[in-house]
Amino acid sequence: MPKAFVFGDDIDTDVIAPGGYLHLSIDQVKMHSMEAIFPDFPKMVEKGDILVAGKNFGSGSSREQAPVVLMELGISLVVAKGFARLFFRNAVNVGLSIGTIIGSTDIAQGDLVSYDVAGGEIRNVSKGTVTRFSPPQGALNDILNEGGIVPYTLKKLGRSK
């Protein structure tokens, strides 16, 4: 069953995808994700796990490597109390599910979860509670519905995948 990784406020893109590795391949960058605050993170994530964060998640750089490494490590959903604009937009573009927490959450590090992205709901199986989140709106929602901005643009250009 998927588990949750919980982070605090203002987690920046240098922590998510450190600058010193950005000129290398994603497979190399991802092994350094979160190393400044949680060095075992890349080894512990399994496919389908989720990330829960506080406010202003993904602040800093425009580097798309930030959502990409999370996705490549296996994170399937990122929810936070708030996001920096570039991280949010990049996540939708690359097809990483993302949402803003409504109200509060009691999800703690390692809690087992199940979730429904379309329904905006995470069930905390360890505690028997529910956390709600709102999905992207407007143009971002249209892009998400196509599976990211690459398929969206291919469709716009009259080419399909």
Added chain:
Amino acid sequence: MGKTSIEKLFSRLAGHGVKAGDFIWAAPDLVYVHDVLGPMMLSSYKKLGNPKINYTGKVIFVYDHIFPPKDSASANNIRNMLGFASGNNIESIPMGEGIEHTLLIERGAIEPGMFVVGSDSHTVTAGANGAFGAGLGSTDLACLLASGTTWFMVPETMVINMTGNLPRFSTGKDVILNIISKIGVDGANYMSMEFHPSSDTRLQLDDRLAIANMTVEAGAKTCILPPDRRTDAYDSIIWDEDAVYRSSLDLNMSEIRPSVAVPYSPGNVKDVRDVAGTKVDQVYLGNCSNGTFSDLQQAAEVFRKNPVHEGVTAIIVPATRKIYARALDAGLIKTFIDAGCTVSPPTCGACAGLHMGVLARDEVCISNTNRNFRGRMGDPGSMVYLANSYVAAAAAVEGKIVDPTEVF
């Protein structure tokens, strides 16, 4: 109902009147891309099937982040971008000319009234020259080139009313650090920051570069400050008197003191007096916010009479080749070298922990750059303090942080 500057700008791009909250698809006037995030844009472009470029504005590639290349991976990144540029009629700025945000304003590529996007979050620096700039991700940029447009939500605006003038030893850096400390690192999230200096407030371009550059550290999408030279394009985006703002902030410049952002957030701002005595191992001067000629002059004022403290590494990086040449003509480079500084060619260097001055574990650096996140300039256990060039240079000669108004 009147419009803010960004509403006017986006109305021009959309071809009809828009207001905060509207979504538009539009083509920016200029797109620029650098050597660290560019390669990812090329791989996204490949996923789109390498179509003909449909975007009709100007595209510029700049090789500044890891230049000169530090290893074969960074060298190959530049090679690949050069190849794409020449095959697609994209202008490549000759390598070594400087750091993109400062450089493109210096070269006249970013003019007042323009709307520019870049692969880098500090594209907001365009605001220093009366233009709007916004960062975009690599895949967004690839899709913009392929399809011709990209989308924006017209942001709400925070207005900053500035009165008075900065005291000696305070600079644009202190202005923006003070703003971030007041509103928080997400205080302007998704917003445009519109600066309204009073008629007697003097802000030269180099101060405006520092201010505009770090608006993104408060989460801003974009920003604008009045340029030195007005153009028709700029006149067309001047805010209306009855524009509607989300919030406002009043700033009396004469009260702004030299400030320091302590690890690990640009929002952890303290008066320099409160961190005086903090020992430093490295001083790093220069990046897209504060690698200007004025910054070099300020540092030279300090180094002219005082050598670098024993055991401290002082690295100075002029932001562009032109600034370097001016500093050479003015004797500043000689001053730095005589004082024991290391002078680097224009590059992003250690600002983002890339090369040329990366920090070791537990090392403390004071820098006039824009980010002091954990691990930003190297080892996750290193620490970066952000300050203006006087404060950083003064720390280099004293070996610890000092208040320049007391020591010099």
